[in-house]
Amino acid sequence: MKSTRFDFLLLLAGLMLLWQLVHWLVGPDVLSSPWATIRRAAELIATSTFRDHADATATAFGIAAVISIAGGIAIGLWLGLRRFAGDVADPILGTLYSIPKITLYPIILLIFGLGVSAKIAFGVIHGVFPIAIFTMNAVRNVAPVYHRTARVLRLTPLGAAVTIMAPAALPEILAGIRVGVALTLLGVLIGELFASTSGLGFALIRAMDVHAVTDIMAITLVLFVFAACVNALLRFVERRARHGG
Amino acid sequence: MTKVGTTRAALILSALAALELLCRVGIINRVTMIPPSEMIVSLWSILRNGRYNADIFFTLYNVIAATFLAVIGGFLAGAALHALPRLRRPLVPLLSAYYAIPTFVFYPLLIVAFGVGRTALIVMGAMFGVVAMIVNTTLGLDHVPPVVAKTGAILRLDAARQLLLIRLPSAAPHLVTGIKLAVAYSVIGIVAGEFILATEGVGKRIAYAYDNFDNRTMYGMLLLLLVGVMAVNGALSGWEKRLHRRFGQR
Amino acid sequence: MAASPDGQISLRGVTKVFPGHEGHADVHALGPVDLDVMRGELFTVVGPSGCGKSTLLDVLAGLTSVTSGHATFEGSELAGQVPDGIGAVFQQDASFFWLTVWDNVAFGLRRRGTAAREIARRVDQALAFMGLTGFAKAFPAQLSGGMRQRVCIARTLVLEPKVLLLDEPFGALDQQTRLLMGDELLRIWRETGATVVLITHALDEAAMLSDRVAVMSARPGRFIDIVTTGWPRTRDSRIVSDPRFGAITARLWEKLREESLRAMKAPETSEDGK
Numbered sequence: 001m002k003s004t005r006f007d008f009l010l011l012l013a014g015l016m017l018l019w020q021l022v023h024w025l026v027g028p029d030v031l032s033s034p035w036a037t038i039r040r041a042a043e044l045i046a047t048s049t050f051r052d053h054a055d056a057t058a059t060a061f062g063i064a065a066v067i068s069i070a071g072g073i074a075i076g077l078w079l080g081l082r083r084f085a086g087d088v089a090d091p092i093l094g095t096l097y098s099i100p101k102i103t104l105y106p107i108i109l110l111i112f113g114l115g116v117s118a119k120i121a122f123g124v125i126h127g128v129f130p131i132a133i134f135t136m137n138a139v140r141n142v143a144p145v146y147h148r149t150a151r152v153l154r155l156t157p158l159g160a161a162v163t164i165m166a167p168a169a170l171p172e173i174l175a176g177i178r179v180g181v182a183l184t185l186l187g188v189l190i191g192e193l194f195a196s197t198s199g200l201g202f203a204l205i206r207a208m209d210v211h212a213v214t215d216i217m218a219i220t221l222v223l224f225v226f227a228a229c230v231n232a233l234l235r236f237v238e239r240r241a242r243h244g245g
Numbered sequence: 246m247t248k249v250g251t252t253r254a255a256l257i258l259s260a261l262a263a264l265e266l267l268c269r270v271g272i273i274n275r276v277t278m279i280p281p282s283e284m285i286v287s288l289w290s291i292l293r294n295g296r297y298n299a300d301i302f303f304t305l306y307n308v309i310a311a312t313f314l315a316v317i318g319g320f321l322a323g324a325a326l327h328a329l330p331r332l333r334r335p336l337v338p339l340l341s342a343y344y345a346i347p348t349f350v351f352y353p354l355l356i357v358a359f360g361v362g363r364t365a366l367i368v369m370g371a372m373f374g375v376v377a378m379i380v381n382t383t384l385g386l387d388h389v390p391p392v393v394a395k396t397g398a399i400l401r402l403d404a405a406r407q408l409l410l411i412r413l414p415s416a417a418p419h420l421v422t423g424i425k426l427a428v429a430y431s432v433i434g435i436v437a438g439e440f441i442l443a444t445e446g447v448g449k450r451i452a453y454a455y456d457n458f459d460n461r462t463m464y465g466m467l468l469l470l471l472v473g474v475m476a477v478n479g480a481l482s483g484w485e486k487r488l489h490r491r492f493g494q495r
Numbered sequence: 496m497a498a499s500p501d502g503q504i505s506l507r508g509v510t511k512v513f514p515g516h517e518g519h520a521d522v523h524a525l526g527p528v529d530l531d532v533m534r535g536e537l538f539t540v541v542g543p544s545g546c547g548k549s550t551l552l553d554v555l556a557g558l559t560s561v562t563s564g565h566a567t568f569e570g571s572e573l574a575g576q577v578p579d580g581i582g583a584v585f586q587q588d589a590s591f592f593w594l595t596v597w598d599n600v601a602f603g604l605r606r607r608g609t610a611a612r613e614i615a616r617r618v619d620q621a622l623a624f625m626g627l628t629g630f631a632k633a634f635p636a637q638l639s640g641g642m643r644q645r646v647c648i649a650r651t652l653v654l655e656p657k658v659l660l661l662d663e664p665f666g667a668l669d670q671q672t673r674l675l676m677g678d679e680l681l682r683i684w685r686e687t688g689a690t691v692v693l694i695t696h697a698l699d700e701a702a703m704l705s706d707r708v709a710v711m712s713a714r715p716g717r718f719i720d721i722v723t724t725g726w727p728r729t730r731d732s733r734i735v736s737d738p739r740f741g742a743i744t745a746r747l748w749e750k751l752r753e754e755s756l757r758a759m760k761a762p763e764t765s766e767d768g769k
Binding site: 004007008010011026029030031084087088089091092094095098099100101102103106107110111178181182183185186189190193194201204208211213216220223224227228230231232235 | 248249252253256257276277278331332334335336338339341342344345346347350351352353354355357358425429432433436437440441448451455463467470471474475478479482
């Protein structure tokens with residue numbers, strides 16, 4: 001356990017070094033140095049404007065994530081439990097997932113206008129599909145022997161679903177949530193890039209407009225750290241749900 | 246056709262028909278969306294009169310170049326990571342977080358480095374797609390059964406040959422998944438870049454049409470993009486499935 | 496037609512046909528079979544792959560309904576519902592990976608609403624009986640295949656079933672472990688007094704463990720012979736040294752060999768439900 005933590009720090013140090021080298025190579029107009037970026041990030045976090053933007057993004061992200069998860073699990077469960085519906089929907093879901101969501105941006109903007117609901121909508125269209133797909137597959141791939149065991153134990157369909165199918169499918173569902181949540185954040189940020197006057201995505205667009213390289217990188221760094229932490233947390237939860245299985 | 250197939254076709258057709266109806270009747274107004282039939286007509290005329298051919302080829306070239314870079318670069322990086330588990334393990338959470346970030350915020354930085362033009366876009370597309378290829382390469386190499394790897398060693402092949410002649414083909418199903426994703430992500434990266442700033446390209450045309458309320462052109466181009474991606478994705482998915490089945494993996 | 500209540504489980508003229516989907520032909524998996532499983536005996540069914548042995552077990556358990564004929568358990572008709580008093584252990588690992596060994600074994604009792612103290616008593620007893628006491632807090636992922644099967648057996652036994660159905664439970668295990676598990680099974684059978692129906696493809700296992708062995712034909716499965724071994728109740732795996740063991744195994748193989756060849760020539764289709 002100790003060596004993993006050490007390895008991680010070693011990796012970070014290595015990446016910082018690489019970053020610094022590239023910075024020297026291409027100059028501060030393309031890439032700001034690690035130190036300048038971190039310092040700028042610390043400065044920004046201290047300002048209330050930044051915190052307001054962060055709040056706006058976090059709120060939209062939170063709402064979008066909840067909708068994606070609830071909707072994705074509901075759709076995935078329904079399609080997973082009903083064999084025929086699942087068979088019909090499987091390629092459709094797969095295709096919808098693979099469509100570059102950028103093709104839907106103009107439509108979303110035209111439907112929701114500029115503002116919070118567009119952001120949330122962006123987030124949801126990115127996150128709901130992987131969650132639904134993973135959940136559907138999780139339910140369908142529950143080992144057939146578990147189904148037979150449930151029947152031999154004379155469980156009611158509801159009892160079997162709650163006490164056996166749900167925990168059996170849980171790790172895979174959590175994996176889907178992990179992927180979906182990352183994409184939801186991406187969606188919300190993209191929404192803020194194109195359709196908002198608040199949020200970190202908006203802050204990024206402002207920085208891009210005036211070519212404030214360090215700001216762009218500092219904000220991106222903060223977002224990246226946030227995403228990495230959320231991802232690590234979800235991975236941890238997923239591993240616990242597997243109990244080594 | 247099977248019962249599943251017919252139900253699916255019926256579902257899709259009725260959804261499109263409903264959309265068409267809602268548009269025609271006016272519940273969905275023309276400013277928001279034009280009816281699907283008109284989108285198809287617009288797409289057809291775009292292809293027929295060739296007004297946007299230069300843009301289409303521009304974007305197509307960029308996507309192919311970016312995909313190529315992402316696939317080759319991603320494969321090599323993935324193979325390297327697979328061979329260095331100590332490097333790989335701490336990197337995993339970072340790679341997973343990569344797709345939460347809209348990396349096209351780096352596009353302006355790339356423009357400074359490479360100027361406005363296709364190089365910045367291609368690098369953008371490659372950057373977006375490479376991580377998917379890396380992750381799927383490592384996954385694919387993970388799934389090479391140890392006995393297959395041992396066979397390579399017993400045949401006394403050098404490391405490069407082992408990788409190319411034995412491990413790569415064995416990991417093929419996952420590699421094709423990686424290629425599929427690299428294509429999809431490259432398209433996103435490039436079109437998004439063209440949205441933001443470009444002199445030509447499909448994304449540029451869509452953004453221009455959007456700004457000028459030219460819904461007809463915009464939806465025609467969007468449909469072109471959609472159909473193109475779905476066709477390529479469908480072909481790659483078919484290949485992926487065949488490989489999975491042939492290799493007996495799920 | 497009322498089934499005669501000779502056996503604890505009785506089958507009369509039972510067939511099972513799986514309807515074909517989408518233009519494929521129907522699959523005649525089983526029958527017609529007549530069978531009486533006697534209370535307290537250890538009854539084994541052997542047969543070539545794909546002959547319908549697992550389908551037979553599904554019918555005996557009430558997991559699947561019959562297409563024609565009658566199946567009764569203790570006098571009442573089996574109607575596609577698993578009756579009370581049946582326990583089953585399958586070839587695949589059915590242990591619940593999210594529960595500890597203790598919670599796995601307690602699972603069935605908890606669903607029945609048994610009192611907590613009673614659960615604790617019976618679970619501890621079942622764990623001791625199966626030699627799992629030291630592993631009570633472990634998760635199945637930490638155990639070997641044989642141990643996990645023991646968890647599944649313990650989970651079944653704790654419910655005190657009258658009939659224990661085993662569908663190739665030792666199929667995934669190596670030979671030495673199989674032989675030891677065979678002894679385990681005999682011990683369980685003696686000490687619980689349950690009726691045991693075992694499905695296996697291993698002839699030596701069948702000859703060594705059983706009171707009676709039924710040989711099933713290639714699909715559609717029918718009984719072509721039922722051999723009574725006449726072993727004493729107190730037997731264990733060392734019965735292999737008894738001269739009759741060879742004769743019994745030889746007789747089983749003689750009947751089975753032709754059927755196996757016939758099954759090999761037939762196109763391979765998987766049995767439903769496995």
